Amino acid sequence: MLYLFSVRYSGSDGRAVLYFYDDEEHKIVKIPDYSGHKPYLLTDLTPDEIIEKFPEVIKHPGFNKLDIVEKYDALNDRWIRMTKVEANDPLSIGGSGKSIRELLKDHSWEAKIKYHHCYIYDRQIIPGMPYKYEDGEPKIVETSVPEGIRKLVEGLVEDKIQAAEMIEWAKLLSAPIPKIKRVAIDIEVESEALRVPSPKLAEDKVIAVSYYSSDGRKGVYLLEREEKHGNTQISLGDARITFFKDEKELLLATFKLIEEYPLLVTFNGDSFDLPYLYNRALKLGFKKEEIPISWKERDEYPELRNSIHIDLYKFFTNKSMRVYAFGNKYREGNTLDEIASALLGKGKVRHEELISEMTYQRLAEYSFRDAELTYELTAFNDDLVIKLIILMMRISKLPMEDLTRHNISAWIRNMFYYEHRQRGWLIPNPEDIKRIKGDTSTRAIIKGKKYLGAIVIDPLPGMYFNVLVVDFASLYPSVIKTGNLSYETVRCPHEECKRNIVPGTPHWVCTRRRGMMASIIGILRDLRVYVYKKAAKEVKSEDEKQHYDVIQSALKVFLNASYGVFGSEAFPLYCPPVAESTTALGRYAILKTMRKAVDLGIPVLYGDTDSLFLWNPSRDKLEKLLQSVLDDLKIDLSVDKEYKWVVFSERKKNYLGALKDGKIDVKGLVGKKRNTPEFIKKLFTDVVTTLSKADTITSFEEAIEQVKDDIRESIMRLKNNQISLDQLAFNVVLTKDLQEYVETTPQHKKAAQQLLREYKKLYGSTPVNIMKGSVVSYVKTRDREGVKHVQLARIDEIDTEKYLDIMKTTLEQVLDALGISFDELLGIQSIDDFLQIKSKK
Known part of the structure; x- marks a missing residue:
């Protein structure tokens, strides 16, 4: 079968091109549109008014024709006649100061919809669904709804029309999901200290490309360098190591590898890997047609000419996915290391040396792990992420590339725009x-x-x-x-x-009438709560249960985000x-x-x-x-x-x-914030653990006294400088490169700059490369800057008062509920005071 993954507009052909995944041949099949569909906008002006008042529209070089269409104006509950202004290409409709949209200004409707989305609406095609090629045209494969699901729907809804609508949605959700052949890659670039490689300039050599695929291929391409970087006889388990004497040959092999897979997966590949490979190839003398990547700076994201690219960074940092699909397991994290550690139980290879100074063995291990983690994020729990993506493509009607790069509001908007066109409504x-x-x-x-x-x-x-x-x-x-x-x-x-x-x-x-939003949100809500959630509990087959759980998880993402979207001015x-x-x-x-x-x-x-x-x-x-x-x-x-x-x-x-199972539930969980120092995190955990063991009033009162003792002891150890620097450190990820922090100078930037200055003073240069994604560790101190990188600080410089404030802020939620005053616990001054309190008990 053919599964629709993407729709793109081909400027050279002047038409839409549909990208299907052939699950038998495991390749992308490109099918051009032969329907004659053209870009357009709608206007409330009649053809005569356009000709008389806006003659420049007719004279526009991209203008094609005018048609009269009927649309339902839902805002005013009436059918109206509008003029459809058709053009030969999308840019003529909108996208430049001289476009038809700009000429008509306030008299235009549906003029800001991307052409490939408009094409999907009008042709009534559904991304992610299975198709077959018949009579020169792709036709959707009719999907049967499992009997158990059909019975649940019929038992839920008496109205036949509403039941039929629910069954149509169930067909989308029940259609098979293909096993997709894919490869994950990661590139490493040789760069000098203090300088972050620029994808636009691509001045530095690509020294490693790692790959990990669904069909068992895995390995690392390494560039031999003049300097000595260790023995080339290196080993990496069953991963294949290939050395190249010439960087151009390394890129040729990389491009050949990319072309062999219908789906490429990266982590932050939109912003770095793909534009870097593209521009570096041009610098090395490649012709554009030799590069499988299509990219210009004005493009929303780079594309692969003959396959599909997913950037997992954008997908996993989508707030709705983080919260509703993955249960906030990685909270606000935006690094491969944090996300993989939370979902896979393993993270990146740690390193202190520069990438360019790694031995071949070390470089291979470091780079390969990134490719491995990127692939496994799509494969864990029986391809959970791939299944979610396919299901949400079907619900939102968005192509794979768009869905994985945009937030939930774009998904819901597209779903409703599609529905408007199906009903003949004016958007x-x-x-x-x-x-x-x-x-x-x-x-x-x-x-x-x-x-x-x-x-x-x-x-x-x-x-x-x-x-x-x-x-x-x-x-x-x-x-x-x-x-x-x-x-x-x-x-x-x-x-x-x-x-x-x-x-x-x-x-x-x-x-008088049923609202569109009420109808669609209601159907999705009922399918999740009364059908798929219920079916997941009732079916005996583990495969069916897992499938229904994935479906209700995809629906949960849409439903839980729907109100937030409806309440957003954007x-x-x-x-x-x-x-x-x-x-x-x-x-x-x-x-x-x-x-x-x-x-x-x-x-x-x-x-x-x-x-x-x-x-x-x-x-x-x-x-x-x-x-x-x-x-x-x-x-x-x-x-x-x-x-x-x-x-x-x-x-x-x-x-x-x-809770009945012994777990403690604290509203807000302040103590588990990612950047809280380990010493305070541990204290918070110890307090919660002590309280969780109480199950009677007597044991609860005993637990409160133990909590007080633990906090007093921690205060005493802090005041006496008995906590190690690493336990007091704040570990913060740089969300951008140091030079990009212009308006403010956050504490982690200060600490990073201190470390770089110190290395430069000692060695004339620095062996560390601090860039976006790097973790900066610092402690709060009493000096003028108020902060020091952990490698530069002494224990006697610690600002005890600031750490006590953090301890109070972290614990006050729990202490306030228990009726304990942190300020009273601060009364302890020394170990003698603490022992005296203990002896009185």
């Missing part, structure tokens, strides 16, 4: 939505927000045993569905709908009243559930956004609450957590609890 301009629908009406509590957000119910301070947390399944997607919220339904133009008010707002919702379908109505209905659901719990005699200790903490409810009362919410609000409420005990302070969003 509105953002300014039209704002003009017709108006702004928000409530006042935000949180600074920077434009309207009132989620509700947080003040906690009842104290310690409570047997606490259950109930939460709403996908609260915001649920209220978007049940509230029929969409840009065209909220504040619709119908007089009779104005009585259907959203609680807590002046906004009303249409009662989203082109942003409608302030929709965003405001969503949070209003969320607050209404929480408050109504809270009242019902109180009516049933269940004490509510705390509430936050989509969850409530209930104190020791009986099983009978809990079941009545869950059923009541389902009946009244049409939203599922379920038990999320069960605590042995929970301690609340007087502050919102601040509590500490021990």
Whole structure:
């Protein structure tokens, strides 16, 4: 079968080209478009008005023709006639100051959509789906929905039209996913100290290219250098080592390798590896047609002419993927080392010497590990990442290259734009939505927000045993569905709908028609919660279970990000009243559930956004609450957590609890921030471990006393300079090169500059190369700069007061909930004081 991976516009052919993956031949098949599809925009001007008022449009060298089309204007609930202005190439529509879009200005619609996306919408093709080539044209392969999934859908929805829509979505999700032949590469460049290699200039030699593939090929291409870098008889397990005397020959071999695989995987390859290889090849005398990479500085990203490239850096640092697909395992990390360590359990090869000064053996080990990690990030858990990418291509209708490089708002936007075209709807301009629908009406509590957000119910301070947390399944997607919220339904133009008010707002919702956003988000939400999540628990086959888990994980990414997108001004379908109505209905659901719990005699200790903490409810009362919410609000409420005990302070969003399995749950987990010094991280972990062992009031009180002792001892050791520098160090990754920090000078930059200056003073040059991605370790000191690189600091220079402040900030969440004052614990001055406190007990 052929799987659609990409659509590109070919300027030389003047048409779209579809890139399919042939899963039998394991190669990319390029099929040009023969439909005659052309770029276009829509305008509210008639052809006569265009000819009379904008004659330069007709005279434009790229102009092709005018057509009359009918479109549904959802904002005003009417069908309208518009003029379709067709051009011969995308740049004639938009992209230059003399384009047709610029000529028509405020009279243009759908003029900023990328051509290859527009082509996908109009031709109704779906990236990631299987196709067959028939009668000179690719046709989608009809997919059957597993019987178990079909029964779950039919049992869920009585309306036949809605059931049919859900089945169509289930077909997309149920279609087979191919095993993709692929190779991961990593390049290493010879560069001088203090100078970061430039992909644009490509002045330095490529000295190593490592590769790791799905078909078992793995190895390193190494460039022989005049200087002695060790014996060329090196070994790297079953990886093949190949030496080249000439750099041009090394690049030829690299390009040949890339051409043999339909999919190339890199980590930060868009910004470094591919543009560097391209420009370096040109410098060495390659002709452009000899290089499989196509790249210009104005391009959004480099492309491979005959295959597809995925940059995993952009995919894994996508916040929605990090949070919803990978459970925040690597938190805010943006390095290969941190992401691989979190997901694979192994990281990069550590080194202190410059890349150019490594022995051949060391260089091969270092470079090869990067290629290996890059490949394994696509292969772990039975190709989980590849499966997620394919599924999310189908949901968003985005080609593989676009999906892996853009954030979730681009995915959701594309999904809705596709749906507009399928329905014959006009895609509105953002300014039209704002003009017709108006702004928000409530006042935000949180600074920077434009309207009132989620509700947080003040906690009842104290310690409570047997606490259950109930939460709403996908609260915001649920209220978007049940509230029929969409840009065209909220504040619709119908007089009779104005009585259907959203609680807590002046906004009303249409009662005549179903909203597009409500419909699609509702379908995806029901498929995840009631179909695939349920099917994953019921099926006996481990393969089926894993497949359904991947599907519901992909849906989770879209659903959990959907409200955030709807509430963002940068989203082109942003409608302030929709965003405001969503949070209003969320607050209404929480408050109504809270009242019902109180009516049933269940004490509510705390509430936050989509969850409530209930104190020791009986099983009978809990079941009545869950059923009541389902009946009244049409939203599922379920038990999320069960605590042995929970301690609340007087502050919102601040509590500490021990789950039934013994794990401690601290709201916010300040102590686990990545850059917190190890000494303070360990203290935080010890405190949490001590508390987790308590399961009665007596043992809890004993645990509190132990916590106090541990903190006092740590304070004493810090004051007496008994903590090693490495335990006090902040380890911070440079997110850009040193020279790029212009407006501010963060502490890790200061520390890096100190180290470079010191090496230069001692040796005249420096053996270290500090660049973007390097980890800088520093400690806080009492001198004028307030910071020193850990290699340059002495223990007696440590600023104890600053570390005590950090310790207090890290622990105060826990201590506040326990009623412990950190300032009182600071009263200890010496080891004698500490021993005296211990002896009194």
